[in-house]
Amino acid sequence: MAAALEVDGVVARYGERTILDGVSMTVQPGEVRVILGGSGCGKSTLLKCCVGLKPPDAGRARMLGQELTTLSERDQRSLLTRVGVLFQYGALLGSITIGENVALPLREHTDLPPDVIAEIVRLKLAQVELGHAEHLLPSELSGGMRKRAALARATALDPDLLFCDEPGAGLDPLTSAELDELLLRLRDRFGMAIVVVTHELLSIHKITDKALMLSQGKVIADGTLDEVKATPHPEVRAFFDRLAAGEMRGPPSALDVLRGPAPGRPPAARPGRQA
Amino acid sequence: MADLARIQLDAAADGHVLRLGGELRRAAVRPLERAIRQASPRAGRALFLDLSQVSGMDSAVVASLIGAWRRAQVAGGQVTLGPMSQAAERSLAMFRVAVEPPAAPAPAGAVEALGGTAYGVRDAFWEFLQLAADATFAVGAALTRRAPLRLGAITQQAIDIGSRALGIVGLITFLVGLTVAFQSAYQLQQFGAAIYVANLTGVSMVREMAPLMCAILVAGRSGSSIAAEIATMKVSEEVDALTVMGLDPMQFLAVPRLIAITCMVPLLTALADLLGILGGFLVGVFYLDIAGEAFINQMLSSMVPWDLVSGLIKSVVFAWGIGLIGLYYGFKVRGGASEVGRMTTASVVASIFYIIVADCVFSVLFYVVL
Numbered sequence: 001m002a003a004a005l006e007v008d009g010v011v012a013r014y015g016e017r018t019i020l021d022g023v024s025m026t027v028q029p030g031e032v033r034v035i036l037g038g039s040g041c042g043k044s045t046l047l048k049c050c051v052g053l054k055p056p057d058a059g060r061a062r063m064l065g066q067e068l069t070t071l072s073e074r075d076q077r078s079l080l081t082r083v084g085v086l087f088q089y090g091a092l093l094g095s096i097t098i099g100e101n102v103a104l105p106l107r108e109h110t111d112l113p114p115d116v117i118a119e120i121v122r123l124k125l126a127q128v129e130l131g132h133a134e135h136l137l138p139s140e141l142s143g144g145m146r147k148r149a150a151l152a153r154a155t156a157l158d159p160d161l162l163f164c165d166e167p168g169a170g171l172d173p174l175t176s177a178e179l180d181e182l183l184l185r186l187r188d189r190f191g192m193a194i195v196v197v198t199h200e201l202l203s204i205h206k207i208t209d210k211a212l213m214l215s216q217g218k219v220i221a222d223g224t225l226d227e228v229k230a231t232p233h234p235e236v237r238a239f240f241d242r243l244a245a246g247e248m249r250g251p252p253s254a255l256d257v258l259r260g261p262a263p264g265r266p267p268a269a270r271p272g273r274q275a
Numbered sequence: 276m277a278d279l280a281r282i283q284l285d286a287a288a289d290g291h292v293l294r295l296g297g298e299l300r301r302a303a304v305r306p307l308e309r310a311i312r313q314a315s316p317r318a319g320r321a322l323f324l325d326l327s328q329v330s331g332m333d334s335a336v337v338a339s340l341i342g343a344w345r346r347a348q349v350a351g352g353q354v355t356l357g358p359m360s361q362a363a364e365r366s367l368a369m370f371r372v373a374v375e376p377p378a379a380p381a382p383a384g385a386v387e388a389l390g391g392t393a394y395g396v397r398d399a400f401w402e403f404l405q406l407a408a409d410a411t412f413a414v415g416a417a418l419t420r421r422a423p424l425r426l427g428a429i430t431q432q433a434i435d436i437g438s439r440a441l442g443i444v445g446l447i448t449f450l451v452g453l454t455v456a457f458q459s460a461y462q463l464q465q466f467g468a469a470i471y472v473a474n475l476t477g478v479s480m481v482r483e484m485a486p487l488m489c490a491i492l493v494a495g496r497s498g499s500s501i502a503a504e505i506a507t508m509k510v511s512e513e514v515d516a517l518t519v520m521g522l523d524p525m526q527f528l529a530v531p532r533l534i535a536i537t538c539m540v541p542l543l544t545a546l547a548d549l550l551g552i553l554g555g556f557l558v559g560v561f562y563l564d565i566a567g568e569a570f571i572n573q574m575l576s577s578m579v580p581w582d583l584v585s586g587l588i589k590s591v592v593f594a595w596g597i598g599l600i601g602l603y604y605g606f607k608v609r610g611g612a613s614e615v616g617r618m619t620t621a622s623v624v625a626s627i628f629y630i631i632v633a634d635c636v637f638s639v640l641f642y643v644v645l
Contacts, residue, residue, distance in 0.1 A: 051519045080521035091516035094508070105520050251374060254337050255367035258324070258344055258356045 002065045004029045004161045004193030005050060009059035012045050012217075019045045021217035022059065029160065030191040032183065032207050034198060036221075036228075036239065037214035043197040044088075046214065047163055050195070051085055052076070064160055081109045084154030086164040090146040092138040092153065098125065099134035102153045109157060124152040128182060144175035151179070155186060161193045162186065168200045180206050201240075213239070278330045284310040290321035290352075295363075296328030299336040307336065311343040316352030326359035332366040341372055403603050410602060413525040414533055422523075428531035436497040436532075437539030441546065444492055448547035451484050452476060452554025460563055469563045473570045474577035476555025481578065482641075485547035486586045487634055490593035493540055494626035498601040501532050502622035505605025506615040514606075524606075533598045540594030541587045548586065589637050596633060597626045 005027040012020040019042045027033040035043050048054040050061045052068040060067050066079050092101045102121045106112060112120070125131050128148035138146055147167065154162060164183065168176035180203045186192045198204060204211070204225070211228045213221040213236055221231040229240050280303040281296035291314035299307070316322040322343060344354045359367075383391060416422040459475040505528055508514050514524050552574070559570040604622035608614045 048515075053515050053518060077521035080519060083519065085516065085519040087512045087516055089511060091512035093513055093516075094511070104522075108520070108522055251371045253368045254341055254370045254372050255356075255364060257341065257372045257374065258354060258367060260353075260355070 003027060003062075004031070004064060005033075005195060006062040006065075007046070007050060007059070008061070010046070010049050010056040010061055011058035012042070012049050012054060013057050019217055020049065020056075020214075023214065023217070023219055024059075025212050025219065025222060027161075027193050027195055027210075029193045030187060032187055032194045032196060032209045034196045034204055034208040034211045034225075035214065036199060036204065036211055038199065038235075038239070041214045042217045043199075043214055044165055047085075047165055047195070047197055051083065051163060052080075077109070081105070081157050082160050084157070084159035084162040086147070086151050086154045086162065086167060088165040088169055089143075090138065090150035092146060092150055094138050097135050097137055098130065098141070098149045098152075101138070101149065102156050105153065105156045120156065124156055125149070127155075128152045144171045144179075147171065147179065148182070151182065155192075158190060159192065162195070164194065164196045164198075166198055167196060168198060168203050173202060176200065176203055177206070183207055199239075280306075281328065282306050282310055284314055287323065289319070290314065290316055290323065292323045292325055292357075294325040294328070296330075298331045299329060300331075300333050301335040304335045304339050307339050308342075311339070315350075316343070316347040316354060317350040318352060321353040321355050322347065323355050323357050324359075325357045326363035327357075329360050329363035329366075331362050334370060337366060337370050340367075341370075399607075402607070403599070406603050406606065407599050409525055410529045410533055410599060413523070413530050417526065417530045417534070422526050422530075425527070425531050428527075429535050432531050432535035433539055435500070436493065436536050437542060440493065440496055440539075440543060443496070444489055444543045444547055445550045447492060448480070448485055448488050449550040449554045451488055452480055452551030453558055454554075455479055455484065455551075456555035456558035457562070460558065464563075469559075470565055470569065470573050472555065472559050472563060473565070473574040476559075477552055477574035477578050478582060480551035480555065481548050481582045481586050483586070483634075485551050486544050486590040486593065487630065489540060489544045489547045489590060490597065490630045491627055493536070493543065493594065494597045494630060495623055497536060498597040498626040499619050499623045501536075501598065501601030502604040503615060503619040505602060506608035506618045507612075509606060509608050510610070510612060510615060529602050532602065533595070536598040537591060537594045540597075541590045544587060544590040548583070585637075585641055589634065592633060592637075593630050596629045600626045600629060 003026045005025075007023060007025045010020050010023045011018065023042070023046055025033070035046060037043050045054060049056045050063065052061075055069050063079060063083055066075070068076055068079060071079060092098070093104070096104075099118075099121050102124050103117050106117045106120055110117075121134065122131065125134055128151055130145060130149055130152065133141060133145060133149065138149070141149065151164075151167075162183075167179050167183070171179065183194055183196070184207055187194055196203075196207065208225045210223060211221070211225050212219060213228055213231075213233075215233075215235045220233045221228040221236050228236065278297040280299045281294070282303065283294040283296075285292045285294065293310055293314060295307075311322070314320075314322045324340070340354075347354045413422065417424045456472050456476045460469055460472050463469050463471050463475075505514070508528070514528070517524050517527055556567070556570055559565040560567050565573075601622050604618040604625070608618045
């Protein structure tokens with residue numbers, strides 16, 4: 001079966017700064033692929049490159065066998081109907097109700113009769129346990145509810161590929177775990193390929209089929225969670241074993257500085273001009 | 276019991292010994308700095324730190340010691356760590372020191388800043404033209420039915436931009452009409468030509484004041500709200516969400532607003548024409564004692580249909596520009612919520628500037644060229 005997502009040597013720059021530097025990965029249907037990495041390592045940018053919000057400066061990203069940027073506007077639209085994106089803060093349209101948000105992709109991209117759409121909306125909302133919230137505005141919901149509603153919208157068209165940008169961010173562990181379970185159900189029942197950007201260890205252990213770890217725009221580990229954990233790269237070690245993180249790198253402590261270079265060793269580089 | 280901070284500086288053979296003790300907190304930094312400066316380790320001299328009596332140090336105290344070390348490095352002196360308590364060791368080990376702190380970027384010089392601004396304006400103008408072209412094509416596509424024409428959204432926007440502005444536009448232009456009539460009457464009465472108040476009010480309202488006041492009000496009411504609304508959507512990733520749902524933000528957000536504002540402003544201007552004239556009429560009838568019929572006849576005889584048409588043409592051009600400027604500042608926003616406010620303000624300032632400049636161009640065009 002063709003890969004759900006193929007990323008091939010993607011380079012992304014913002015002005016002078018290179019955010020992604022030749023990232024490649026594949027995601028198979030029915031697989032939860034977790035993208036790991038510290039803040040600012042390019043996780044979210046990779047996601048943006050995949051869905052076409054930031055066209056890659058080099059390399060290619062193919063969703064469901066098609067490269068978005070090369071398609072006609074019409075084909076782009078039809079490809080995007082097979083892809084769902086759950087944004088970090090939900091990104092529900094604030095001026096319309098939850099139900100209308102979920103109905104939006106259905107109304108715009110299908111010619112289903114309105115009563116069928118209304119029924120789908122109720123199904124999708126019930127699936128994320130928000131059946132009661134159909135007529136509320138996004139601002140009337142809590143953060144976790146908003147994210148679940150956004151998931152209902154992202155899956156409204158039963159996509160084959162779902163992207164989630166930090167689904168657990170800003171949620172309490174319980175809500176976050178519920179959201180994780182929901183993602184796993186979607187994978188199991190619909191064979192959805194799911195790409196999740198996150199750095200929450202709890203949820204990583206729960207949902208990962210395969211992981212990809214980024215550091216400074218490069219892939220430093222790729223494979224199953226156990227394979228990734230076994231990678232000797234110091235940042236991978238630091239990520240999974242926080243105890244090691246402090247000693248890994250970083251400037252010297254005040255103690256080291258005041259103690260000065262150990263006797264017998266050449267003095268370290270000194271700041272400022274020498275008198 | 277609180278362990279009071281103790282700072283004691285003693286002279287030694289090749290420098291000083293600084294003995295610190297007790298619980299050293301922010302408040303101890305000033306006396307500590309005084310002692311360090313007094314010792315001022317330079318070439319050949321050392322500052323020997325005895326921290327054996329320290330029961331705690333906060334970040335300010337550690338920073339002060341690191342500062343002493345840095346200055347000593349530059350002056351070729353030495354700061355030497357002597358005996359220390361466990362608490363002191365823990366505090367010092369906790370903080371990391373940037374041995375070579377990054378240099379703050381040098382502030383741009385006047386010429387550089389001027390050049391930067393000029394390039395900024397050039398780029399912004401270019402971006403604006405691109406957006407204007409995109410939006411215009413999008414409206415074209417919607418009107419020729421190559422893209423869906425969202426009548427619901429257009430109606431919603433038209434209500435926001437048009438109906439909800441009726442009251443304020445009507446009131447303001449009525450007052451402006453009143454004022455224009457009073458001001459001109461004051462002069463014209465001196466020549467016994469009070470009847471010409473009708474000419475003045477009619478022509479100035481229809482050709483100039485109504486389109487201008489109306490555009491400025493709409494810029495403040497709706498231009499700003501277009502910018503704020505889209506900027507907020509952009510900041511909260513709603514625009515991105517639309518894009519990945521395969522809904523073109525231009526079609527979805529820009530087109531209904533542009534169509535609505537372009538239809539509503541001329542209508543508001545027509546209302547403004549009427550109410551402005553009504554203001555002048557009331558002054559004429561009740562203050563100048565001109566017969567109502569005479570006032571209206573005089574006014575109509577002084578006006579040609581082109582006066583009305585030119586005013587409405589202006590209002591369409593104003594509206595289009597206000598819409599585009601609002602959209603431009605909305606889509607331009609980067610970063611957080613504070614940017615939304617800044618962009619909203621900028622959109623109003625730019626809109627009003629645009630209205631005045633465009634009005635000026637129209638005046639030249641209509642009076643001089645045509």
